[in-house]
Amino acid sequence: MRRDAELNRERLVAAAREVFAERGLDVALDAVAKRAGVSIGTLYNRFPTRNDLVRAAFADSVDTVARLGEHALGLEDPWDGFVYFVEQVSQLQAADRGYNELAARGVPTSEELARGYDLMSRIVARAREGGVLRADFTLEDMAFVTWSITRTIEATAKTGTAVWRRHLALILDGLRASAAHPLPVPPLSREELADIYRGC
Amino acid sequence: MRRDAELNRERLVAAAREVFAERGLDVALDAVAKRAGVSIGTLYNRFPTRNDLVRAAFADSVDTVARLGEHALGLEDPWDGFVYFVEQVSQLQAADRGYNELAARGVPTSEELARGYDLMSRIVARAREGGVLRADFTLEDMAFVTWSITRTIEATAKTGTAVWRRHLALILDGLRASAAHPLPVPPLSREELADIYRGC
DNA sequence: GCATAAGTTGAGGACAGCGTCAACTTTGCT
DNA sequence: AGCAAAGTTGACGCTGTCCTCAACTTATGC
Numbered sequence: 001m002r003r004d005a006e007l008n009r010e011r012l013v014a015a016a017r018e019v020f021a022e023r024g025l026d027v028a029l030d031a032v033a034k035r036a037g038v039s040i041g042t043l044y045n046r047f048p049t050r051n052d053l054v055r056a057a058f059a060d061s062v063d064t065v066a067r068l069g070e071h072a073l074g075l076e077d078p079w080d081g082f083v084y085f086v087e088q089v090s091q092l093q094a095a096d097r098g099y100n101e102l103a104a105r106g107v108p109t110s111e112e113l114a115r116g117y118d119l120m121s122r123i124v125a126r127a128r129e130g131g132v133l134r135a136d137f138t139l140e141d142m143a144f145v146t147w148s149i150t151r152t153i154e155a156t157a158k159t160g161t162a163v164w165r166r167h168l169a170l171i172l173d174g175l176r177a178s179a180a181h182p183l184p185v186p187p188l189s190r191e192e193l194a195d196i197y198r199g200c
Numbered sequence: 201m202r203r204d205a206e207l208n209r210e211r212l213v214a215a216a217r218e219v220f221a222e223r224g225l226d227v228a229l230d231a232v233a234k235r236a237g238v239s240i241g242t243l244y245n246r247f248p249t250r251n252d253l254v255r256a257a258f259a260d261s262v263d264t265v266a267r268l269g270e271h272a273l274g275l276e277d278p279w280d281g282f283v284y285f286v287e288q289v290s291q292l293q294a295a296d297r298g299y300n301e302l303a304a305r306g307v308p309t310s311e312e313l314a315r316g317y318d319l320m321s322r323i324v325a326r327a328r329e330g331g332v333l334r335a336d337f338t339l340e341d342m343a344f345v346t347w348s349i350t351r352t353i354e355a356t357a358k359t360g361t362a363v364w365r366r367h368l369a370l371i372l373d374g375l376r377a378s379a380a381h382p383l384p385v386p387p388l389s390r391e392e393l394a395d396i397y398r399g400c
Numbered sequence: 401g402c403a404t405a406a407g408t409t410g411a412g413g414a415c416a417g418c419g420t421c422a423a424c425t426t427t428g429c430t
Numbered sequence: 431a432g433c434a435a436a437g438t439t440g441a442c443g444c445t446g447t448c449c450t451c452a453a454c455t456t457a458t459g460c
Contacts, residue, residue, distance in 0.1 A: 002427055002436060028417055039439045044419060104351065137370075144367040147355055148348035151304065155347055155396055159388070166385040167344040170337075173381055174374025181373055185366040188359070196355055202406060202457060228447055239409045244449065 009046050011036040016057040020098030025054060025105075054098075055107065061099055062112045065089060069119035078130030083172060085123050090149045090168055097157070104150040106197025134180040140188040143196075145171055209246055211236040216257040220298030225254060225305075254298075255307065261299055262312045265289060269319035278330030283372060285323050290349045290368055297357070304350040306397025334380040340388040343396075345371055 001009075015036035019027050029050065033043040047053040072085035093100040120142060127133035152167045173179060188196075201209075215236035219227050229250065233243040247253040272285035293300040320342060327333035352367045373379060388396075 004426070005437060008438085029419095030417080040418095041420080041439055042437075045437075048419095104355075141366070141370065143355070144348070144352055144370060147351040148344070148367075148371075151347040151351040152344055155304075155343070156388070156392075158400075159392055159396075161385060163385055163388055166341070166383050166387065167348075169381070169383045169385075170341065170344060170374045171348075171371070172374070173379045174370045174372070176379065179373045179376065179379035181369070183366050183369045185361060185363055185369075187366065188356070188363055192356075192359055196359075200358075204457070205407060208408085229449095230447080240448095241409055241450080242407080245407075248449095 005046075008036070008038050008042055011038060012043055012046060012053070013056050016053050017098075020054070020057055021096040024097045025050075025101045029053070051107075054102070058099060058102060058107075061092065061096075061102075062115070064092065065116060066119060069116075069123060072123050073119075073126065078126040079132035082123055082127035082133060085120075086145060086172070087165075087168065089146075090153070090164060093150060094153050094162060094164060100150055100153050103146050104154075106199070132176060134175055134177045136180065136183055137175055138187040140190065140193050143188065143193055145175075205246075208236070208238050208242055211238060212243055212246060212253070213256050216253050217298075220254070220257055221296040224297045225250075225301045229253075254302070258299060258302060258307075261292065261296075261302075262316070264292065265316060266319060269316075269323060272323050273319075273326065278326040279332035282323055282327035282333060285320075286345060286349075286372070287365075287368065289346075290353070290364060293350060294353050294362060294364060300350055300353050303346050304354075306399070332376055334375055334377045336380065336383055337375055338387040340390065340393050343388065343393055345375075 012032065016032050019032050019035055023031070029043060030040050032053070033040045036043070043053070047056065068085055068088045072081040072088075075081040075084060089103075093103050117139070121139050124133065124137065124139050124142065128135060128137060148171060149164055149168055152164045156163045212232065216232050219232050219235055223231070229243060230240050232253070233240045236243070243253070247256065268285055268288045272281040272288075275281040275284060289303075293303050317339070321339050324333065324337065324339050324342065328335060328337060348371060349364055349368055352364045356363045
């Protein structure tokens with residue numbers, strides 16, 4: 001790739017990060033091109049679909065989450081690890097509208113999801129086996145947590161305080177083994193969830 | 201109002217109900233006009249803004265919810281009443297995409313909200329005083345419940361089973377007094393919530 | 401039955417976002 | 431320096447939705 005092309009690519013990704021964070025994933029792409037100081041044609045040349053751009057813009061968020069997951073697994077108490085992970089990810093979502101929307105809708109690619117799946121799977125399993133997380137809670141149920149927080153962050157974005165923390169605390173209280181009452185319906189299957197995130 | 205005008209009005213409202221239920225509140229309005237068998241001009245003549253149409257279309261949903269609320273208050277056990285109400289409203293949401301979106305965004309009018317507020321207020325207070333609903337749960341916290349379910353219904357709409365029931369059960373488990381751990385942040389104030397639903 | 405107010409119609413202007421492509425500019429190799 | 435390949439540009443056509451309004455149709459009271 002030519003040097004100027006590489007530079008423009010970087011500018012575009014940086015601009016996309018900013019614009020997505022401020023205005024969400026559905027912004028008009030000219031806004032990104034404009035902020036990058038590059039023509040719309042160049043944007044399309046480099047990123048033929050909006051998704052290509054989204055993926056590029058959030059590539060390092062994926063890394064961040066992976067790091068958070070590793071750290072969570074490093075904490076001695078499994079429940080603390082679980083809580084830590086959920087809280088930190090929610091924090092990321094609260095700070096970045098684009099990332100929040102991404103968490104709600106899912107990325108239309110399974111590549112990096114697989115990585116996150118494995119990590120979360122371990123965090124959940126460990127917490128469950130530790131005995132504090134309720135026994136009937138599955139990895140797929142994490143989607144409920146994410147979706148919930150996602151919506152509350154969205155709705156309360158303009159509020160001064162981080163009210164989502166209150167919501168999250170209420171949710172977590174329902175996930176403790178000590179709070180558990182029988183659940184009426186089986187969890188989503190892995191395929192169902194994958195379909196949802198893929199948009200089928 | 202002339203007889204034909206009245207008829208067209210009814211047709212439009214009926215069409216709006218159907219179309220909103222199927223495709224959400226953001227459908228192109230020609231779709232509604234078309235289904236009503238009426239020209240787009242007539243639609244705009246009768247309902248100058250989209251909101252006017254939405255309000256008309258969901259007028260009786262508001263009544264339904266009121267009836268559910270009354271019934272909930274009639275149940276002897278306060279907690280059962282609370283659960284009944286939340287479940288039934290969620291059911292309505294699951295059956296009608298438009299209503300689900302309405303619950304998520306709020307109606308840009310405070311008229312009928314006031315009525316719902318009063319009713320929910322009583323349901324929540326009674327359950328709290330009954331001792332099963334946690335003492336630190338406020339009316340405003342109900343928004344968290346609604347938002348959560350709203351999102352899950354949306355995401356899992358194409359799924360065969362009513363997975364939202366599982367999500368709701370998890371939520372409810374966190375609302376019991378026996379599950380309560382201290383909450384980190386004060387609830388939304390009534391004004392904050394009103395602003396959110398009004399879209400400020 | 402006729403006049404007139406009430407109501408309807410749908411073509412069309414305004415707008416916003418998408419994505420393309422032929423003409424132009426820049427890079428970097430020789 | 432010269433040149434081919436790589437890259438950039440932005441005006442433009444397309445699509446979809448909104449909303450209006452001048453011309454037309456219909457209901458109703460007399």
